[in-house]
Amino acid sequence: MVSFAQGIDALNQSMSELRDIDVSFEFFPPKSPKMEETLWKSVERLAPLKPAYMSVTYGANSGERDRTHDVVKRIHQQTGVAAVPHLTCVDASKEELRQIAKDYWDTGIRRIVALRGDLPNGVEKTEMYASDLVALLKDVADFDVSVAAYPEKHPEAPNAQFDLLNLRRKAEAGASEAITQFFFDTSVFLRFRDRAAAAGIDLDIVPGILPVTNYQTLIKFAGFTNVHVPGWLHRQFEGLDEDDHTTRNLLGANIAMEQVKVLAQEGVKHFHFYTLNRSELSYAICHMLGARG
Numbered sequence: 001m002v003s004f005a006q007g008i009d010a011l012n013q014s015m016s017e018l019r020d021i022d023v024s025f026e027f028f029p030p031k032s033p034k035m036e037e038t039l040w041k042s043v044e045r046l047a048p049l050k051p052a053y054m055s056v057t058y059g060a061n062s063g064e065r066d067r068t069h070d071v072v073k074r075i076h077q078q079t080g081v082a083a084v085p086h087l088t089c090v091d092a093s094k095e096e097l098r099q100i101a102k103d104y105w106d107t108g109i110r111r112i113v114a115l116r117g118d119l120p121n122g123v124e125k126t127e128m129y130a131s132d133l134v135a136l137l138k139d140v141a142d143f144d145v146s147v148a149a150y151p152e153k154h155p156e157a158p159n160a161q162f163d164l165l166n167l168r169r170k171a172e173a174g175a176s177e178a179i180t181q182f183f184f185d186t187s188v189f190l191r192f193r194d195r196a197a198a199a200g201i202d203l204d205i206v207p208g209i210l211p212v213t214n215y216q217t218l219i220k221f222a223g224f225t226n227v228h229v230p231g232w233l234h235r236q237f238e239g240l241d242e243d244d245h246t247t248r249n250l251l252g253a254n255i256a257m258e259q260v261k262v263l264a265q266e267g268v269k270h271f272h273f274y275t276l277n278r279s280e281l282s283y284a285i286c287h288m289l290g291a292r293g
């Protein structure tokens with residue numbers, strides 16, 4: 001019988017044998033000079049790891065698309081890392097989207113994360129879904145297109161199968177990669193990857209990893225994104241709201257490291273990190289994965 005300790009040894013040994021792991025990092029546009037400083041420090045710290053790309057979100061309906069453009073262009077020009085804008089279609093006309101895509105192509109951007117975006121309050125239907133945006137982008141130029149995927153189902157989808165068929169439409173429209181919503185039950189991701197393969201979905205399914213540093217924010221976020229927070233995770237952070245950052249960072253890093261170890265063992269070769277503009281945890285996890293530039 002293999003003991004638990006032997007299992008952990010084998011897992012750690014397998015980590016030291018990992019090769020060709022790709023990572024990518026997601027940032028959001030800063031809203032204040034202090035946040036701006038944090039963002040650029042993080043970009044500078046993570047760029048030497050030579051990620052596949054660094055992506056920058058755009059808050060749908062925020063009307064602040066220019067800030068995403070600015071961060072993307074600066075990453076592109078200053079770091080030598082491929083910069084990838086997120087683009088939402090819920091709040092722009094087709095003509096605007098075509099123009100934005102052309103501008104990106106002309107500045108050397110070759111990948112876009114194509115999203116619908118959340119519907120504004122009171123709106124139930126939209127003219128365009130993400131699959132329509134993928135088709136529009138591919139029509140403008142031969143972009144590599146990433147899309148979103150939801151191992152625990154998108155909150156609006158009536159059921160998991162409906163959502164999976166939507167992912168297939170995004171693949172058929174020309175996407176090459178799907179980045180998942182964050183998750184904590186690793187088996188949920190693995191089952192989702194199997195179901196996508198069984199449905200003939202020809203996409204690289206990249207797990208979105210959220211290293212948790214702020215538990216209360218996580219709970220809020222998990223609530224409206226339909227992400228299950230397991231009891232064991234609640235218990236790990238219980239009572240630490242007032243504790244210093246170190247304890248919480250250590251726990252967050254440990255949880256994410258265990259998650260990526262299992263995923264790497266299951267053949268995952270590309271990890272996407274929701275950095276929340278911080279570099280410490282993502283850097284440590286990448287180092288463990290052997291992604292060192």
Ligand SMILES: Cc1cc2nc3c(=O)[nH]c(=O)nc-3n(C[C@H](O)[C@H](O)[C@H](O)COP(=O)(O)OP(=O)(O)OC[C@H]3O[C@@H](n4cnc5c(N)ncnc54)[C@H](O)[C@@H]3O)c2cc1C
Nearest residue numbers: 057058060086115116117118129130148154156157179181
């Ligand atoms: C990796 C990642 C990055 C993200 N980045 C951003 C960002 O930068 N900015 C931002 O605002 N949001 C972002 N989001 C959130 C995303 O915009 C929301 O989850 C949004 O509600 C759905 O976007 P989508 O691209 O998945 O939409 P879609 O794939 O269009 O799906 C949206 C919903 O509509 C359903 N649907 C699809 N087609 C149809 C149809 N024809 N008829 C009826 N229903 C349909 C789907 O099943 C799903 O429930 C991100 C999410 C992820 C996972």
